[in-house]
Amino acid sequence: MRHVITGVLEGSVAQRRGLRVGDVLLKINGEDVIDEIDYQALSAQPSVVLTFERNGATKAVTLHKGDWEPIGLRFGDSMVLRPRTCRNNCVFCFIDQMPPRLRSSLYVKDDDWRFSLMMGNYITLTNIDDAEFARILRRQASPLYISVHATDPALRSRMMNNRFAGDILPRLRRLKDAGIRFHCQIVCCPGINDGDVLMQTLHDLYALAPAALSVAIVPVGLTKFRDALPKLTPFDALSAKALLSRLLPFQAHCRETLGSSFAFASDEFYSLSGEELPAADWYEGYPQIENGVGMLRQFEEQMREAAGDDEEAPPETPRTYVIATGISAAPYIKRFCDTYAPPDSTVHVETILNRFFGETVTVTGLLTAGDVLAQLSPALLEQADQLLISANMLRHERDLFLDDIPFEEFQHRLPLPVRVVDDGYDFYNALRDR
Helix, strand or coil: CEEEEEECCCCHHHHCCCCCCEEEEEEEEEECCCCCHHHHHHHHCCCCEEEECCCEEEEEEEEEEECHHHHHHEEEEEHCCCCEECCCCCCCCHHHHHHCCCHHHHHHHHEEHHHHHCCCCCCCCCCCCCHHHHHHHHHCCHHHHECCCCCCCHHHHHCCCCCCCCHHHHHHHHHHHHHEEEEEEECCCCCCCHHHHHHHHHHHHCCCCCEEEEEEEEEEECCCCCCCCCCCCCCCHHHHHHHHHHHHHHHHHHHHHHHCCCCCHHHHHHHHHHCCCCHHHHHCCCCCCHHCCHHHHHHHHHHHHHHHHCCCCCCCCCCCEEEECCCHHHHHHHHHHHHHHHCCEEEEEEECCCCCCCCCCCCCCHHHHHHHHHHHHHHHHHCEEEEEEEEEHEEECCCCCCCEEEHHHHHHCCCCEEECCCCCCHHHCCCCCC
16 A cells, blocks of 8 residues: 655654655565554554655664554555444344435444444444455454454354455454454344353353453344344343343353353343342443443432532522433433432423334433424423533534534524533533532
C-alpha cells in the first residue's frame, strides 16, 4: 500500500528527520502498511525504519524516539478505516428485521476486526480470510469481541447461513495460543441454541479461559418485520427464568475455578423473569455493559453514589417530571424514583410500547420519537415541568431518533422542555433540576 503524507507535525521526530508533505510511505520496519492498525502498531517501537518515496526515488530513514511516541505524520483517505460488511445471513440478524425507508446507515452490517479492537464491536470471524487472520495474530489485536452463538460447527453454520462459520473453535484456539484475549457473545434463540446446546457452548468457551475473558448471553430480538424470515420464538417469563436457573451451577463452578462468573445474562432475562438483579460486584467491573449486562445495576449504583455525595438541598419549589421508558426498564425506573427522587417532587414513569418495531421489542434504546409522542398524554405533559428521556434513544450526535425524527422537531412538538439523560448520576441530578 502507498500512503501519501499530507501533514508533518511541527517539532515531531518525522520533521526532525526530514519527512515532507508529498512523500509516500511504503513500508515500516520492512512491512507493508495496509491501514491505520498497521501504522500504529509498527510505529510504536523506539526505533522505526521508514521506507518512503520522494520524486520517484525510494529512500529509507531511521527514527529514534520514545515508546509509543507519535512519529508525527498525517495521511489522507488511504489510511482511513472503512467498515467491512458482513457476508453472513444470520437467522436472528436484527438489521434484516428493520422497517424500510430509514436512513441508509441503519442497514449497514459491519463485521470488522479492526473496529472490534478499537471500539468493542462484535465480530463473527467468518468474514476474515487467512491473510487477515494472520494479521490479527501478527498485530496481537487484543482484546477482541467475538459473536460465537454456538460452538457446534453444523449448528453455527446453519444459524449464520455460512458454510464456513463452523470453524469458530479452531480460530479461537489460535487466538489463545497467540496470547490474544477476547470477550464473547451468544445471541440466544429458544429451541435453537439454548438448553444443552448453550451449556456445551459455554463449556467449550470455558476451556479457552483465561484467553476467553467473559461471555454475554442476550435474548434474540424480534421485530414485527419478519414475514420473509425464519420463524423464531422470543423468550418469555418461564423460559427466561429457566435459562437463569440453568446458568447458576455453571457460574458457581467458574467462580471456584476461574475466580469469575465468566458467563453473564443480560438485564432482559431478569426483567422478563422477575428475578432480582445481581449485586454490583457480580458484574466484575461491567465488561459486557454494551450488551446490556449490568446496565440497570450500574445505573442504580450511580444514583446511589450521587445521593451519597449530595450535600445540596433539594429544590424549594416542588417539580413534576414525566419519564418515558421501555417495558423492560420501567419497573426499575419506578423503584429508583421512589428511592431517590426528592420527597416533594412528582414523578410519572410512563411505559412506552414499541409499535415502530413491534411490542416484543422492549428495550428503551429502541424506542422512537413517534411512539413517545403518540403515547404520552397531552394532559399529563401540560401539568409537568420536564420530560426525561434516555440518551440511548438518540444517535451519538443526539440529533436524531431511530425513526429519523430530529430532536429539535421532537422538542418543538411538546409543551415542556425535554432533558436527555446520560446515566444514573445525570438522572439523579435531573430529578433535582440541576
